[in-house]
Amino acid sequence: MRFGTIQITFLITLSLTACIPITIRPGALGPVRDWPATANCPVPPRTASDAPQLVVLMNAERAKAGLEPLVLSAAISAVSHAYACETSARQDIGHVGTDGSKLSERLRRGGITASMVAENNASFYRTPEEAMVAWMASPHHRENILRKDARKVGIGQAGEGLWAVWVVNFTS
Numbered sequence: 001m002r003f004g005t006i007q008i009t010f011l012i013t014l015s016l017t018a019c020i021p022i023t024i025r026p027g028a029l030g031p032v033r034d035w036p037a038t039a040n041c042p043v044p045p046r047t048a049s050d051a052p053q054l055v056v057l058m059n060a061e062r063a064k065a066g067l068e069p070l071v072l073s074a075a076i077s078a079v080s081h082a083y084a085c086e087t088s089a090r091q092d093i094g095h096v097g098t099d100g101s102k103l104s105e106r107l108r109r110g111g112i113t114a115s116m117v118a119e120n121n122a123s124f125y126r127t128p129e130e131a132m133v134a135w136m137a138s139p140h141h142r143e144n145i146l147r148k149d150a151r152k153v154g155i156g157q158a159g160e161g162l163w164a165v166w167v168v169n170f171t172s
Helices: 005-019 047-064 074-090 103-109 128-137 139-145
Strands: 117-123 152-158 165-171
Touching: 047 128, 047 139, 047 152, 074 103, 074 117, 074 152, 074 165, 103 117, 103 165, 117 128, 117 139, 128 139, 139 165
Parallel strands: none
Antiparallel strands: 117 165, 152 165
């Protein structure tokens, strides 16, 4: 598949816009659905290697900044995966769920409480290395990766091709 310069610029811009804060008006999200008890799509086989590799890459950046390493959490990853399923299905990498939930609510529903939460989302990247290059070039994404109070991380993936979504959740 070949893309032109304008299309690639648009896709990269689209994939990095996920961390821009947005104002949600009541009723603006369309139909509200109940939070699924489990993710409604399978964990892609690539996650078994992509998630640990992404943690290695994030921890290398954190080490350069003199920060403690992140620990990959299965519980946080389950919440991340469920949201990756949702965002891949709706082809939107925003931070507000179709039920109006924000990250702190999704984590609470997953049984996780934390004093600090942050989220990086992306699509279009095929490898952990591609995602990291983009996130480290984006001030807000970089800030999340290098948060001093971040201790745990969960990584979710869903979908294929352009809508292969990454959801990375950080907690204290």
